Amino acid sequence: MASGIDWFRWHHGSVTDPKFQLVARKANARFGDVIALWAFILEMASQDSERGHISQIDFETLDYMLGADEGTSIRILDAMTARGLIVGNRIASWEKRQPKRERENDNSTERSKAFREKQRHATPCNANETQETPREEESREEESKPLSSANALEVRSDADEPADPVSESKKLPSCPHQKVIELYHESLPYCPQVREWNTTRQKYLQSRWREKAVSLGWQKDDEGLEWFRRFFAFVGESKFLTGKSDGRSGKPPFLADLEWLMRPSNFAKVVEGKYHA
Numbered sequence: 001m002a003s004g005i006d007w008f009r010w011h012h013g014s015v016t017d018p019k020f021q022l023v024a025r026k027a028n029a030r031f032g033d034v035i036a037l038w039a040f041i042l043e044m045a046s047q048d049s050e051r052g053h054i055s056q057i058d059f060e061t062l063d064y065m066l067g068a069d070e071g072t073s074i075r076i077l078d079a080m081t082a083r084g085l086i087v088g089n090r091i092a093s094w095e096k097r098q099p100k101r102e103r104e105n106d107n108s109t110e111r112s113k114a115f116r117e118k119q120r121h122a123t124p125c126n127a128n129e130t131q132e133t134p135r136e137e138e139s140r141e142e143e144s145k146p147l148s149s150a151n152a153l154e155v156r157s158d159a160d161e162p163a164d165p166v167s168e169s170k171k172l173p174s175c176p177h178q179k180v181i182e183l184y185h186e187s188l189p190y191c192p193q194v195r196e197w198n199t200t201r202q203k204y205l206q207s208r209w210r211e212k213a214v215s216l217g218w219q220k221d222d223e224g225l226e227w228f229r230r231f232f233a234f235v236g237e238s239k240f241l242t243g244k245s246d247g248r249s250g251k252p253p254f255l256a257d258l259e260w261l262m263r264p265s266n267f268a269k270v271v272e273g274k275y276h277a
Helices: 018-027 030-048 059-066 070-080 108-120 124-130 132-144 149-155 177-187 199-216 220-234 259-263 264-271
Strands: none
Touching: 018 070, 018 220, 018 264, 030 059, 030 070, 030 132, 059 070, 070 132, 177 199, 177 220, 177 259, 199 220, 199 264, 220 264, 259 264
């Protein structure tokens, strides 16, 4: 154990990060084995005397533990290294992602004690009131309401056309369209530029944003923008999506634009790595 630290941070969105699906494809490995190996080396790096450093790995034993074919673990590690997740014998950007200690002046323990003390002296009536959180109330409200057209938009994500105009749900985050468009232009300058962002295109992007916000539990726009930054970077690694593959039947190479990427079936296939041969 390094410096008495017996924990490491696991970042939201890691399991759904497209780069791990690409690693699985490149290594010809199961996606679950990739995530398990990533967790294993993070734990190993956290416990090393030089925190962030990866010690010698017994790949034969690791393959056995994963129930994988011989050589699977080393292929996964090689693919992670090629993706820049590992540099030399260290986890890339370890110090940035894994601080040595929690925030200074963190008084969460004191707050917990104060809360328990308040609960101890609460009357039965007040105790019932404090135990019921706004989140629980919202959950009951959602359960009691019929499925709205806004919710239906999320359910029918396999449709290839946007739904009719619907009112925004206050419980779901709105999409910062302009910032996402700027990320698209910055990450994919060779793809078609967005000249007009009409209602149809807005609905495609809004639906994808809200789907990921619900599934990953975004609390701030910055979290969503970071996910889309990684998504566009992932798109940039596809020869087909970026016009680097030969066109068919003499046609120009295909170039994915933002509307095409946000269409539900295309979006799902991109995330699954189906255009990253």
